[in-house]
Amino acid sequence: MTKRTTQKEYTxxxxxxxDLAVDTHGTLMNHAEAIRQVVREAVLADTLGVxxxxxxxxxxxxxxxxxxxxxxxxxASVTKNITLASGxxxxxxxxxxxxxxxxxxxxxxxxxxxxxxxxxxSFTESFPLFGYDLRDYDKLxxxxxxxxxxxxxxxxxxxxxxxxQHLEDANVFPKTESGRLDTMIGVGGSPNSVVRAAxxxxxxxxxxxxxSAERFAPYVELYHRAAxxxxxxxxxxxxxxxxxxxxxxxxxxxxxxxxxxEQMDKxxxxxxxxxxxxxxxxxxxxxxxxxxxxxxTIAKKIAHAMRAVGANRFxxxxxxxxxxxxxxxxxxxxxxxxxxxxVRELLQEAR
Amino acid sequence: xxxxxRTIGIIGAGKxxxxxxxxxxESGYEVYISGSGDPEKIRLAVDVxxxxxxxxxxDEVVHASDVVILALPLGRxxxxxxxxxAHKIVxxxxxxxxxxxxxxxxxxxxxxxxxxxxxxxxxxxxxxKALSHLSYHDLHDGARPGIEAEVPRKAVAVAxxxxxxxxxxxxxxxxxxxxxxxxxxxAQGRLLEPxxxxxxxxxxxxxxxxxxKQ
Numbered sequence: 198m199t200k201r202t203t204q205k206e207y208t209x210x211x212x213x214x215x216d217l218a219v220d221t222h223g224t225l226m227n228h229a230e231a232i233r234q235v236v237r238e239a240v241l242a243d244t245l246g247v248x249x250x251x252x253x254x255x256x257x258x259x260x261x262x263x264x265x266x267x268x269x270x271x272x273a274s275v276t277k278n279i280t281l282a283s284g285x286x287x288x289x290x291x292x293x294x295x296x297x298x299x300x301x302x303x304x305x306x307x308x309x310x311x312x313x314x315x316x317x318x319s320f321t322e323s324f325p326l327f328g329y330d331l332r333d334y335d336k337l338x339x340x341x342x343x344x345x346x347x348x349x350x351x352x353x354x355x356x357x358x359x360x361x362q363h364l365e366d367a368n369v370f371p372k373t374e375s376g377r378l379d380t381m382i383g384v385g386g387s388p389n390s391v392v393r394a395a396x397x398x399x400x401x402x403x404x405x406x407x408x409s410a411e412r413f414a415p416y417v418e419l420y421h422r423a424a425x426x427x428x429x430x431x432x433x434x435x436x437x438x439x440x441x442x443x444x445x446x447x448x449x450x451x452x453x454x455x456x457x458x459e460q461m462d463k464x465x466x467x468x469x470x471x472x473x474x475x476x477x478x479x480x481x482x483x484x485x486x487x488x489x490x491x492x493x494t495i496a497k498k499i500a501h502a503m504r505a506v507g508a509n510r511f512x513x514x515x516x517x518x519x520x521x522x523x524x525x526x527x528x529x530x531x532x533x534x535x536x537x538x539x540v541r542e543l544l545q546e547a548r
Numbered sequence: 549x550x551x552x553x554r555t556i557g558i559i560g561a562g563k564x565x566x567x568x569x570x571x572x573x574e575s576g577y578e579v580y581i582s583g584s585g586d587p588e589k590i591r592l593a594v595d596v597x598x599x600x601x602x603x604x605x606x607d608e609v610v611h612a613s614d615v616v617i618l619a620l621p622l623g624r625x626x627x628x629x630x631x632x633x634a635h636k637i638v639x640x641x642x643x644x645x646x647x648x649x650x651x652x653x654x655x656x657x658x659x660x661x662x663x664x665x666x667x668x669x670x671x672x673x674x675x676x677k678a679l680s681h682l683s684y685h686d687l688h689d690g691a692r693p694g695i696e697a698e699v700p701r702k703a704v705a706v707a708x709x710x711x712x713x714x715x716x717x718x719x720x721x722x723x724x725x726x727x728x729x730x731x732x733x734x735a736q737g738r739l740l741e742p743x744x745x746x747x748x749x750x751x752x753x754x755x756x757x758x759x760x761k762q
Binding site: 320321331332334386387388389391392407408409412415416418419422423426465468469470471477484485 | 561562563566590592593595596597645646647648650683684685686688689741742743744745746747748749750759
């Protein structure tokens with residue numbers, strides 16, 4: 198892999214699920230406005246030197262982005278350096294050949310800045326939507342990942358699928374200029390998924406959305422041990438967690454709590470979770486995985502988490518919940534200008 | 549009699565099973581764990597994530613253990629061999645999860661709590677519902693083993709029909725580092741299921757008592 202992002206020692210990104218932002222009048226944006234807002238934010242992040250923007254695929258009312266690569270292609274035309282990633286592409290309910298083609302196309306229009314992060318997704322709306330049976334959840338991902346890994350060779354392939362197509366000497370286009378589409382696997386803590394990523398020799402992206410980051414350190418060890426067992430070289434490790442940055446801790450907590458709560462409770466309701474209490478939120482802010490605070494607080498928290506986990510990439514999931522556009526942009530600005538340089542400094546000091 | 553509990557068996561080596569195995573090892577239990585099928589599939593993950601736990605087939609895990617903890621997807625409990633659980637104390641830590649398990653009525657009769665259905669299936673076992681309402685990361689981060697009971701700990705609700713089995717389950721819960729709260733017979737386990745106030749609650753004993761009041 199010759200991509201710019203993997204050459205650097207540390208990589209910092211911003212991630213969005215396409216949550217609907219709130220405009221200057223305090224109204225929730227519609228889906229189209231929310232998508233254009235993300236494009237504006239991507240331009241801001243690129244200008245300020247953020248390494249990656251990752252957009253997740255969701256099929257729910259409160260999220261605008263169901264086709265990340267469409268938005269990323271638009272971003273490609275108005276940015277210069279930023280890596281354009283999905284986070285994640287729900288491979289289980291997609292066609293691996295089409296996923297490859299779409300991201301190879303994105304790679305072409307962006308001069309090699311495309312990155313696909315494959316995952317099973319934390320929601321399952323896409324299964325009925327695209328005609329897949331949830332009972333095949335594991336099998337679909339396993340089979341499609343194997344097919345995708347063959348496609349990554351960019352050579353004609355033979356494939357006899359059970360839940361997927363039959364291919365004979367099939368050649369898939371466009372080919373990438375680098376010869377290898379930048380690909381990661383997103384996991385949420387299932388031991389099997391970690392071993393699978395190692396088996397396919399793909400870098401790991403850990404979704405750490407609750408509890409302490411330290412908890413994931415053994416998973417990284419598992420990844421390294423599994424890679425060794427399969428005779429593969431261990432690939433870089435990334436992590437992503439939700440956050441909100443303001444000038445002071447007080448302001449960040451005051452503004453973010455009701456917004457995080459609204460989002461967590463909305464999702465929680467469909468899963469039967471009890472509503473988030475302030476105590477729970479504060480414990481996540483203090484020692485868990487919600488990066489809410491001033492730039493200095495967040496920089497320390499990120500540096501600590503990256504060291505604890507053994508990650509060389511951190512992505513901040515910004516705009517979590519119905520966040521006003523000016524706070525989303527402020528988060529990106531403070532993250533790019535203050536937090537990222539400070540985290541680099543802290544990671545250097547710790548050596 | 550609770551002194552005699554030395555071995556814990558865990559069925560399921562996913563997110564929950566791995567965390568419970570870690571806690572049980574730290575609390576000094578001898579721990580056996582199984583996934584679905586060939587133990588070799590989970591050996592590396594268990595060796596790294598829950599070092600000390602012994603990997604075996606499900607029937608061997610059940611046979612070797614004083615207490616068995618169910619941590620597999622709820623939709624699969626009917627694939628277990630019911631007779632191998634005869635006379636065992638079983639802690640049911642499973643939850644119905646619509647995204648994975650499909651429509652509830654397809655796996656659990658409407659009038660039953662999920663643990664009652666498990667008890668009916670494992671008819672000769674003593675089923676207790678516990679360790680189910682905290683998320684696996686709250687279980688991991690919240691356990692305070694070896695700490696005096698006066699220190700505030702996170703509470704874990706326990707529901708069961710057999711008094712002795714409930715006492716044993718409480719002892720296990722306490723030894724893993726939580727405050728046990730008995731909330732009544734297995735039917736009361738309904739109060740810990742998704743959609744009820746206690747589901748997802750990582751709170752103190754008093755608060756949990758409040759959340760499980762009908």
